[in-house]
Each structure stands twice: as C-alpha cells, then as structure tokens.
Amino acid sequence: MTTRALEDRYGRVATDLRVSLTDRCNLRCNYCMPAEGLDWLPTEQVLTDDEVVRLVRIGVDLLGIREVRFTGGEPLIRRGLTGIVAQVKEDAPNVEVSLTTNALGLSRTAQALADAGLDRINVSLDTVRRDTFAEITRRDRLHDVIAGLEAAGAAGLDPIKINAVLLRGSNDDQAPELLRWCLEHGYQLRFIEQMPLDAQHRWNREEMITADEIFTRLDAEFDLAPAAEPRGSAPAELFTVDGGPGTVGVIASVTRPFCGDCDRVRLTADGQVRNCLFAREESDLRAALRSGASDEELADRWIIAMRGKRAGHGIDDPTFLQPDRPMSAIGG
Numbered sequence: 562m563t564t565r566a567l568e569d570r571y572g573r574v575a576t577d578l579r580v581s582l583t584d585r586c587n588l589r590c591n592y593c594m595p596a597e598g599l600d601w602l603p604t605e606q607v608l609t610d611d612e613v614v615r616l617v618r619i620g621v622d623l624l625g626i627r628e629v630r631f632t633g634g635e636p637l638i639r640r641g642l643t644g645i646v647a648q649v650k651e652d653a654p655n656v657e658v659s660l661t662t663n664a665l666g667l668s669r670t671a672q673a674l675a676d677a678g679l680d681r682i683n684v685s686l687d688t689v690r691r692d693t694f695a696e697i698t699r700r701d702r703l704h705d706v707i708a709g710l711e712a713a714g715a716a717g718l719d720p721i722k723i724n725a726v727l728l729r730g731s732n733d734d735q736a737p738e739l740l741r742w743c744l745e746h747g748y749q750l751r752f753i754e755q756m757p758l759d760a761q762h763r764w765n766r767e768e769m770i771t772a773d774e775i776f777t778r779l780d781a782e783f784d785l786a787p788a789a790e791p792r793g794s795a796p797a798e799l800f801t802v803d804g805g806p807g808t809v810g811v812i813a814s815v816t817r818p819f820c821g822d823c824d825r826v827r828l829t830a831d832g833q834v835r836n837c838l839f840a841r842e843e844s845d846l847r848a849a850l851r852s853g854a855s856d857e858e859l860a861d862r863w864i865i866a867m868r869g870k871r872a873g874h875g876i877d878d879p880t881f882l883q884p885d886r887p888m889s890a891i892g893g
C-alpha cells in the first residue's frame with residue numbers, strides 16, 4: 562500500500578482530518594446559528610457510520626492522515642459516535658482520535674468513549690455563569706456541561722481542553738474568571754477569535770474581540786509568559802499563567818492567521834471534502850463512494866480537492882466572501 566500526501570500547491574501537507582458527524586445541534590449559540598436552528602441535512606445525505614469509517618481509513622492508510630477529530634454540529638447527538646470511534650481506533654490504533662463537543666450528555670457517554678479509544682476531548686464553554694450561558698446558547702444547560710466535564714475527567718480523558726469565544730457586551734468581561742475556573746479544575750483554556758462563519762452572516766470585524774484585547778484583559782489579572790514549546794502547526798499561541806504550570810492559549814484566526822502552517826482538511830457530514838473552513842468549493846466524495854468508487858479512486862479525488870487550497874482565508878481582502886455553509890455545517 563503506497564501512501565500519498567494530501568499536498569497543496571503551496572507545499573502544505575494535510576495530516577489532520579476534521580470530520581463533521583452531523584450538522585444538527587442541541588444548543589443555539591448566538592454567534593453560530595439562529596434561535597430556530599437551520600435547515601438540517603436530510604438523513605439520506607448524511608454519511609452512514611460505515612461510510613465515515615471507510616473514508617477515515619482511506620485518509621489514514623492512503624493519504625497520510627495522522628489525527629482525526631470528530632465534530633459537528635454536535636457530535637454527541639450522533640447515535641453511532643462511540644462505534645465510529647471504536648472502529649477507527651481498531652483500524653488505526655496509532656491515529657490520535659479526538660472530539661470537539663458542547664458536552665451536553667457527555668456525563669452519560671464519556672466512559673464509553675474513553676473505552677472506545679478516544680484520546681482527547683475539547684469542550685466548548687464560553688462562560689461559567691449560568692445566566693450568560695443561557696443568553697449565549699439560548700439554553701439553560703450549564704449544569705450539563707459541567708457534569709460532562711467531570712465525567713470526562715473521571716473517565717481519564719486527559720488533557721481536557723476548553724474552547725471559548727468572547728463576544729462583546731456578553732461575556733467579554735469574563736475572560737479572567739473563565740481562566741481562573743479552568744486553572745482550578747485543571748482544564749486547558751483556549752480563546753478563539755470569532756470568525757465570519759455564523760449562519761446569520763452577522764459577524765462584524767469592529768465588533769469582534771481581538772487577540773490583543775484578550776491579552777489586555779488577561780494581563781490585568783495574570784502574569785502571562787510565552788510557553789516554551791514550539792507552536793508548529795498548532796493554531797494556539799500558548800502562554801504560561803503566573804509562572805505555570807497552568808497555561809492559556811489564544812487562537813487569533815482573524816488577526817494573526819496561521820494559514821501558512823495549516824495541516825488540516827475537513828470532511829462534512831454529507832461527505833464533501835473542504836480544504837479550508839473558508840473554502841468556497843467542495844469535492845463530493847459521497848456521490849463517488851455511493852456509485853461504487855474504489856478506495857484508490859476516492860483517494861485520487863481527495864488529492865485533487867487539496868490542490869485547490871488557497872494560500873490564506875482572505876478575511877481582510879475586499880473581495881472576501883463568507884462561505885455558504887456556516888461553521889456548524891462544516892465542522893468547527
């Protein structure tokens with residue numbers, strides 16, 4: 562079996578596969594989707610568990626994928642999640658498998674996921690105040706997230722990373738509070754700049770909280786120093802807090818893009834390869850797969866899909882166009 566690289570015209574090689582398992586979600590984060598939700602993908606268009614496992618296997622065996630992250634929408638609402646993780650780990654024990662989740666219901670599934678071989682988990686949590694949580698997510702479910710985090714820790718998932726987005730006038734004054742809470746609980750917090758990927762197309766450059774603002778807010782209460790470990794292709798700039806060992810990360814996707822070091826490729830729940838979050842073209846693996854394409858043919862299509870990857874997301878270009886699919890339907 563020959564492994565070929567998912568290399569683009571700029572020499573970047575994708576080894577990190579993000580797989581969206583559903584576009585549906587049980588929260589309604591206001592920077593992600595509207596209160597009424599979205600027009601979800603019809604079930605027949607969504608890849609089956611076996612189709613997901615096959616495409617991941619092709620990525621790993623034929624195309625050099627070394628990390629797989631399941632996301633969504635909300636991946637925990639995908640019924641077959643544990644089985645998919647178990648099968649991927651059985652097929653490829655050396656591949657790191659992780660999950661990005663809002664943690665609702667994780668208290669019931671964390672142990673099964675750990676037993677299935679899940680290596681790591683990222684939980685999205687923008688606030689530890691119940692009222693702010695309910696305002697942002699439009700659901701009063703903070704207690705479920707906290708129970709999910711506790712269960713993840715009890716199941717031995719380590720490290721537990723927390724992703725947070727700061728929103729002006731909503732939780733932007735809570736960055737130090739969230740960091741303190743994460744440090745107390747042993748969670749690794751990373752702040753992510755808000756990106757123009759909301760379904761409502763309401764993102765506004767002037768409104769977003771920049772990495773510089775995040776630093777200013779944290780600096781007022783903590784002593785931050787650049788962490789020693791090299792950043793590599795990791796998007797987070799990492800800092801030790803008050804001399805360590807606790808750390809905090811900032812992912813400045815908009816103001817300090819890291820596109821030049823990008824090693825990611827995405828597969829949507831309906832089987833489209835996207836070479837970038839901001840790509841405007843997709844490549845349909847599902848149709849090929851369902852019409853009987855061989856593993857090699859699917860790998861060929863995937864390789865071609867990567868060639869068109871653009872040098873950068875271009876958010877600052879006057880010609881920038883937000884992609885049609887929102888973050889929740891691409892897989893964040």
Ligand code: SAM
Pocket residue numbers: 586592593632633634635636661662663683684685724725726753754755756757758759888889892893
């Ligand atoms: N539902 C899961 C969750 O919330 O973790 C997985 C999917 S969600 C789309 C993945 C991540 O994208 C979350 O951490 C969320 O905060 C983030 N996100 C959603 N919309 C975003 C936006 N417009 N800009 C930056 N991050 C966003």
Ligand code: SF4
Pocket residue numbers: 586587588589590593594633634635663685889
């Ligand atoms: Fe759902 Fe995640 Fe979007 Fe929130 S950020 S609405 S949890 S997909």
